[in-house]
Amino acid sequence: MRIMLISNNLSTDPYAVFPLGPGIIANVLRQKKHEVKQIDLLAANATDASLRKAISDFDPQLVGISIRNIDNVNSLSPCFFLDDAARTTQIVRDETQAGIFLGGAGFSLMPEAVLAYVGADYGIVGAGESAVIALAQAIDSGTEIDRLLYAVNFPAAFSGAAYDDDIVEYYLRETGILPIQTKRGCPHHCVYCSYPLLEGTRCRQRSCAEIVDEMVFLRDKFHPAMFYFTDSIFNDPESSYLELLETMVARGISVPWSAFFTPADFTSASITLMRRSGIKTAELGADAMTDATLAGLGKNYNFAMVEKSCAAFLKQDIQVSCSYIAGGPDETKITLLEGINNVSRLKQVPAFVFMGIRILPDTPIESIARREGIISNDHNLLYPTFYFSPAVPKEQMYNILEAGFKSVKHAVFPPHSMSNELRVYRKLQTALTGKGAK
Numbered sequence: 001m002r003i004m005l006i007s008n009n010l011s012t013d014p015y016a017v018f019p020l021g022p023g024i025i026a027n028v029l030r031q032k033k034h035e036v037k038q039i040d041l042l043a044a045n046a047t048d049a050s051l052r053k054a055i056s057d058f059d060p061q062l063v064g065i066s067i068r069n070i071d072n073v074n075s076l077s078p079c080f081f082l083d084d085a086a087r088t089t090q091i092v093r094d095e096t097q098a099g100i101f102l103g104g105a106g107f108s109l110m111p112e113a114v115l116a117y118v119g120a121d122y123g124i125v126g127a128g129e130s131a132v133i134a135l136a137q138a139i140d141s142g143t144e145i146d147r148l149l150y151a152v153n154f155p156a157a158f159s160g161a162a163y164d165d166d167i168v169e170y171y172l173r174e175t176g177i178l179p180i181q182t183k184r185g186c187p188h189h190c191v192y193c194s195y196p197l198l199e200g201t202r203c204r205q206r207s208c209a210e211i212v213d214e215m216v217f218l219r220d221k222f223h224p225a226m227f228y229f230t231d232s233i234f235n236d237p238e239s240s241y242l243e244l245l246e247t248m249v250a251r252g253i254s255v256p257w258s259a260f261f262t263p264a265d266f267t268s269a270s271i272t273l274m275r276r277s278g279i280k281t282a283e284l285g286a287d288a289m290t291d292a293t294l295a296g297l298g299k300n301y302n303f304a305m306v307e308k309s310c311a312a313f314l315k316q317d318i319q320v321s322c323s324y325i326a327g328g329p330d331e332t333k334i335t336l337l338e339g340i341n342n343v344s345r346l347k348q349v350p351a352f353v354f355m356g357i358r359i360l361p362d363t364p365i366e367s368i369a370r371r372e373g374i375i376s377n378d379h380n381l382l383y384p385t386f387y388f389s390p391a392v393p394k395e396q397m398y399n400i401l402e403a404g405f406k407s408v409k410h411a412v413f414p415p416h417s418m419s420n421e422l423r424v425y426r427k428l429q430t431a432l433t434g435k436g437a438k
C-alpha cells in the first residue's frame with residue numbers, strides 16, 4: 001500500500017526533536033514492502049498548500065498522523081497542541097478518501113479523547129510496530145478492524161527507526177542531535193508519571209549489537225554531534241545499560257551522548273564506563289527538592305542521594321543537570337524554602353525548576369487530585385490540568401520560588417525564562433563537540 005506518515009509536532013521548545021516514533025513505524029512498514037512517504041511538518045517547513053500538494057502527489061491509500069505532545073506540561077505558560085493535529089487531519093480529509101490513523105505518546109495517553117478531538121478514523125495505542133502491520137493488512141484486504149488497536153494485544157516488537165535523509169538533515173542543522181531508544185518500560189512508581197503506562201512496568205532492552213550497529217550506521221552516514229538515548233530511565237535497576245556502554249566502547253563509538261538518569265548509588269566504575277563511551281551530560285530527574293516532597297512523589301531515594309549522584313558525575317568531570325517539579329504532594333512553605341536551599345547548594349549543577357504537575361489519566365496523582373478535591377470526577381484531563389499542593393496558595397508558591405531562585409545563577413525559574421536558557425545550554429553542549437550543530 002501507499003502509506004503517508006505525517007509527523008505533526010511543531011514544537012521547538014526546548015528544542016526541535018527528531019520524530020523517532022514515526023521513523024520506527026515507517027521502518028516496519030517498509031520492511032513489509034509498503035511504500036511509505038514520511039512528512040515532518042517542521043522539517044519540511046510545510047504550509048497548508050504544500051501539505052495538500054504532497055498528499056495529492058503521493059495519493060496515499062492510508063495516512064498515519066503522529067501525535068507526540070498533547071501540551072507542553074508547563075503550568076506557567078501552557079500550550080495545547082491538538083488544534084494543530086485537528087487541522088492537519090482536516091487537510092488530509094479534504095485531499096483524500098484514505099483512512100486516517102493516529103499514534104504516538106501523546107495520543108496513547110488519552111486515545112479515545114484525542115481520536116474524537118482530532119477526528120481521525122483509527123488509533124494505535126502504545127508501541128506501534130505490530131499493530132500498524134495488522135491495521136495496514138486489514139485496510140488493504142477490506143477486513144473490518146477495531147477503531148482502537150492496543151499494542152498489548154499484539155506480539156511485542158522493538159524496532160529501530162528509518163532515518164530519512166531530508167528529515168535527519170533538518171534536525172542535524174537545528175541541534176546536531178539524533179535520538180535512539182535502547183529500552184522501554186520503567187519499574188518505578190512515581191505518582192505523577194505516565195511512562196510506565198506508555199511503555200510498561202518492566203524494562204525491555206533492545207539487543208546491544210543491534211543498537212550499536214545503528215549508531216555506527218548513523219555516525220558514518222550523518223556525523224551527528226550527539227546521540228540522545230530517549231529511554232524513560234537510562235540507568236535501569238538491572239544495569240543492562242552497562243552492557244550497552246561496554247559494546248559501544250568495544251566498537252569504538254566516539255559520538256558524545258546524553259540520557260535521562262534517575263538518582264542512584266552509581267559506582268565509580270559505572271561512571272568511568274559512561275565517560276569512556278562518550279557521555280556528554282547526564283540529565284538527572286531529581287524531580288523534588290526535599291526528602292518530604294520526594295516521598296510525596298513516590299520516589300525511592302532522598303535528597304542526599306540526588307547530591308551523591310551529582311557528585312559521582314562531577315568527580316569524573318561529567319556535566320550533570322537536574323530537573324525539579326515544585327508544588328507536588330506534601331509541598332509546604334517550609335519544604336519550598338528547604339528545597340531552594342538544597343538546590344542552591346548544588347552550585348555546579350544547572351537546575352530547571354517547574355511548578356505544578358500535569359495530571360494525566362490513570363496515574364496515582366489523578367486519584368490524589370480527586371481525593372483532595374482538586375479535580376471533579378468528570379473533569380476532562382485532555383486540557384492541561386495541574387496538581388498544586390493545597391498547602392500553599394499557587395501565587396505564594398510562585399513568589400517564594402521566584403524570590404528564592406532570583407540570585408541563584410545555576411537555577412532557572414520560572415520555566416518561561418527556561419526556554420532560551422535551556423536552548424543556550426543545549427547549543428553549548430553540542431557546540432562543544434565541534435561537530436554537526438549549527
Ligand code: B12
Pocket residue numbers: 005009011012013014015016017018020021022024025064065066067068069070071072073074101102103104105106108109124126127128129132177178179181194195198199228229230231232358
Ligand atoms: C525523550 C523524551 C523527551 C526528550 C527528547 C530528546 C530527543 N532528542 O528526542 C526531551 C527532553 C527533549 C523532551 C522534550 C519534550 N517533551 Co518529551 N518525552 C520524551 C520521552 C521520555 C520519550 C520520547 C521518545 O522519543 N520515545 C521513543 C519513541 C520511539 O517512542 P514513541 O514516540 O512513543 O513511538 C512509539 C509509539 O508511540 C508509536 N508511535 C509513535 N508515533 C506514531 C505514529 C503513528 C501513526 C503510529 C501508528 C504509531 C506511532 O509507535 C512508536 C514505536 O513503538 C516521552 C515519554 C515516553 N516514555 O514516551 C516524553 C514525552 C513524549 N514528552 C512529553 C512532553 C510534554 C515534552 C515537552 C513538551 C516538555 C517540555 N516542555 O520540555 C518537550 C517537547 C519537545 C518537542 N520539541 O517536541 C510528553 C507528551 C505528553 C503530553 N502531555 O503532551 C511525554 C509523553 C512525557 C510525559 N510528560 O508524559 N522529551
Ligand code: SF4
Pocket residue numbers: 186187188189190193194195196232233262285
Ligand atoms: S519518573 Fe522516571 S523513574 Fe519515576 S516512574 Fe517515571 S520514568 Fe520511572
